[in-house]
Amino acid sequence: MLLLIAMAFKRQLRLNPWLMLILLTLEVIGINILIALNGAASNPYNAVLLVPLVLAFMLLPLAHAGGLLLLSIIAQIIQVLLLPEQGHHQGMMQAHSYAMVGSFILTSLLIAIVVCYFHYQIANRDGTLQKLRERQLRDEQLLAIGTAAAQLTHDVATPAQSIRLLLEEGEEQQRSQEWLHALDLQFQRIEQQLRNWREVADDVREQRLHRYKVNELTHSLRQLLQISRPEAEIHWQSQHEDALHFILADRTLLPALTSVIINACEAALKSTCKRVLVNTRISRMGWYLQIDNQGKSLPADTLASLGSQFLPSHQGHGIGAVLTNATIEKFSGEVNWQYNEGTMTTTVYLPLDSGYA
Template sequence: MQRVVASTSWFIRALYSASAVIFTLVALLQIQRQEFNLLVIWLGLGLFSATVGAITWLLRERKSEALAFAQIFVIVLLWVCALALSGGAMNPANSFLLLPIAIAFLMLSAPRAWVILLTTFVAQAVFFWQMQTSQYANTELADHYAAMSFTFFVAATLLATMIRIVRKRLETSQAKLQKMREDQLRQEQILAVATASAQYTHELATPLATVSLLHGELAEEFPDHVVVREMAEPLSRVTHLLKDLRHVTLSLDQNEMQLFCVNELLAELQEQLTIAHASVPIEFVAGNEGHFTIEADYALLPAILNLIRNAAREVESIGHGQVSVHSLRDGHSWLLRIENTNESMTEESLERLGTKRTQSESGLGIGMLLSNATLERFAGSLAIRLQTPKLVVQEIRIPLYQLREN
């Protein structure tokens, strides 16, 4: 669409140049007819066209719709004056007014484009009225000239409507194409992050196995040592997380979709968060509609965990407040609402979270980006907003698969 507008801007400048040349030639023809008043008027129109054309050329770098509207409006007035001097509706060149109408509906917004169209309609009405009061009013040509005026009205209306429809469709197609490009770029970023995570996980597996083996030997030799006992739980947790990651990777590779009972999923979330964020109060509130299921894969749990952990880290950094996780059925969707106390997030920063990388003191927002992309794979969505300046709300929606009785 931008290329079309640029080409049309060039065409407007060409129209001013052509108008200046034509008006000057018509002025020279008045010398033979000894019509010196018309000579001055046509020369004035030619000079004015050349001046406005030069100004249009000097302002070619400025991208302003108001300026484009002024340029088109002036060219319409110039041509209306020229037609008024040369027969009005009886001039075959009357149809040239369709050109600025087409340009207006290509370049301008709807209100300004309709102003251009109405201006030409008013001019045509004046021409038609002049023709009815002229010497041709009662001749056989009167019907012909009236038909020409009527044809102009119909052609201008159809031209304006069709160009407006085509432009609207082009803008819609371009918006969809831009959205596809943004989605593709985001998927490429996600793929790069996922590939790097898989590589680092693979590199981590060998030293973790070595450390686990050494811990086992130390546990046999020093079963009552405090440090050896404290190492058991974090080593077991890291080993469990690596197994979960392999499970998720295998599930994604085979594109396996599973049915998850929401209550069981909430219990798993609560268990893992109790271990990871024991210092932060996390309240789970579940609706009493009964058991219902969703369809997803094993990447769902880490995606939701990441969102709740972000909320818990915010509360932990503040030093007070809590995280509330509300689960309920909302129509044909499962709604999981995460609320947490806030002091660092603003509306501007929340708009970027989950859609692109966001530079901050705590990271780049890659976790939110991955969580959002994961939810979209299950036809879900993530919405983040400020309920109040001190409260952040994250809403996860995933379509229900089916209902199950207790």
């Protein structure tokens, strides 16, 4: 075949689609002319025409392959029309030719459908594999960040213990120093963060899950944001939350939810409207956390990749969005970002525990 010879000559390199279409078209026309001079449609070797069609549907775009299929069918029909009609023998040959052309058309259509179906399945599988590769890359990046964070915590623990000893000695010698008391309070916060990190690490390592009450989770979010972002103007709205609904997750859930709200607060501080609206609600599907803030518009491709890829820091979304998305996905949840008329809307969904009271 012309195309196979050309591909072998090119050492299996894929040719230009238009060049492949021209080669296959010449092949179909040439084989049809050769068959027309040797029995026309009744020639049993017209099955050879199926080979270019298979190659076309495998290598060419669907529109080009469909055009080549139409060309092959028209060429077969022309051969039948050119057959002589007189004589009993010629009539039998004509009926045989009709049957041959009909079987060729049916076989061609079946091959086209089957090859297109396999093309569709392969494309879906390639898309799934691409998503898996992107998720694996993201998980590797998160693992590297987690390893660095664990090493940093380990390194900070030793000087923290030394500072604690110095503070205790200072309190024994200078009990009246107010600044020493304030420093001690701040250092207690550092120690508490280190203890929290150890608890989170233990939960992740042991795959230990907790049943969080939805109303208590919302209350904890408010307290954390009052401490971490006291300057932020956050308006809370809660709907249909009670102590009868639970979310099954580990200790990484609360930092992830806090991170996504902090991102919204930082974006709002750079805009004209500083207010951030946080709405929590429960439906039959699960628990929803919706965050609305004013911010700069983002390109569609950047908005679609939020939470799945690391983005430049000047866009305001980076590691925090990726960490939040990965954490929520671990608990069968979803995070979506939408931008509409100057407002960035972040929606977090988490399923409710089926064992709620």
